[in-house]
Amino acid sequence: MSRPEIPELERLEALIGRFGAHARVEVLARVGHGGARLPIYGLALGAEDPSAPVFAVTGGVHGLERIGTEVVLAWLHTLAELLExxxxxxxxxxxTRVVAVPLVNPWGFALGTRGNARGVDLMxxxxxxxxxxxxxxxxGHRISPRLPWYMGERDAPMEPEAEALVRFVEREVLDASVAIAIDCHSGFGLTDRIWFPYARTRRPFPLLPEAYALKHLLDATLPNHVYRFEPQSLSYTVRGDLWDHLYDMRAARPAEGAFLPLTLEMGSWLWVKKNPRQALSLLGGFNPIKPHRLRRTLRRHLPLFDLLFRATASGPSWFPxxxxxERLATEAFALWYG
Ligand SMILES: [Zn+2]
Known part of the structure; x- marks a missing residue:
């Protein structure tokens, strides 16, 4: 079987060519299905010192949420031009280092499924x-891969896509003095949300003061921004979340450092509300379909990425x-958990 056509993967490969010597590019895994293999690319730019601040951008974990990869590619395109x-x-x-895994689940894109080719929800x-x-x-459940949100079999190793992302982040991000990650998804609610850990429990996570300080930075610097910044667990809780797992790995390390893994959850119901007919297609439930709405979405998040990149590079300057x-933790607790 020849490689299936995935426009986003082709655009990513063109962009890799555009970066040239500016980016260190690796194939993190080649994932097989039906006799073909699809690559997962990891990119790193800038400082090579493991303890340098790192801004990480990822997308395409869920195959139906193509807009996540598009948003990452849009920011990387701007970066490639600026590098000139x-x-x-x-x-x-x-x-400072920038790392990117723009398309984590290529088979989900090829097959038009949320999970990978084996029906596992990588998140x-x-x-x-x-x-x-x-x-x-x-x-998350273990009932059947035919239902969405399937976690995979109990005690099975991680799926190759999840494993590839975890290994790459472990090596490129977890030794950083300051790291912010943004993983781009779509499909929940009417507003664009920025989620911070935990996903698995309503218990506050240890970097609550830092998350609250980052929310303040966003509110003060981009006062007209569109985001609702909150713990993921306010919406629902998830078992097996890769970013909870990576945060735990970071927290277990002896070296000091702050790692804030964020999720951008674009509110796709807004696109459906404005164009109800798109709800009839599977992809229409998760992506802007009309060209003007796609363009608007692609430019909508550039200021956020720019701010998070700057916040990473300037890390300690805005830390509590x-x-x-203690005061910030109390205020944050009252806002989000009270
Ligand atoms: Zn998603």
Whole structure:
């Protein structure tokens, strides 16, 4: 079987050519199905020092949420152009790393499914944590790969796509002094949400003061932004979330550092509301279909990516000071968990 056509994968490969020597590119895995193999690409740009600040962008974990990959590619396109002339960017990249896995689940794209070719939901596929639980069904289950949100078999190794992402993030991100990741999804609600951990439990996570400080930075710097910034667990809880898993791995390391893995959950019901007929198609439930709405979505998130990149590079400057953490934690708790 020849390789299936995936327009987003082809655009990613063209973009890799565009980056040339600016990017270190790896094939993290070649995932097989039906006699063909599809690559998962990892890109790294800028500082090679493992402890340098890292901004990570990922998308395409869920095969139906193609807009996530599009948004990542749109930002990478801007970055590739800026690298040609922008000395400010060059200075920042000399001491900061950008890493990207724009299309984590190529078979989901090829087959038009949320999960991978084996029907596993990659964002429910991390090893189980001791605490927490998932919302019924949507939070992960082991009933059947024919139902969405299937976690895979008990005690099975992680799926190759999940494994590839975890290994890459482990190596490129987890030693960073400051790291922010944004994983781009779509499909929940009417607003664009930015989620922070945990996904598995309503218990606050240890970097609550930092998450609250980042929300303040966003509100103050982009006062007209469109996002609702909150813990994922306010919407639903999920077992096997890869970012909970990676956060736990970071927290278990002895070296000091802050890792804020965020999820951008674009509110696709807005696109459906404005164009109800698109709800009749599977992809229409998760992606802007009309060209003008796609363009609007692609430019909508560029200021967010720019802010998060700057916040990563400038890490400690906006972090809560020791004397402030307790007050910020109290305020954050009242806002999100009270
Ligand atoms: Zn998703």
């Amino acid at each position: 002339w922008d000395r400010v960017l060059a200075d920042v990249l000399a001491r 429910r596929n991390a090893p189980p944590a001791a605490d927490g639980s998932g919302s019924w069904l949507v939070g 000071r020791d004397g402030e953490r």
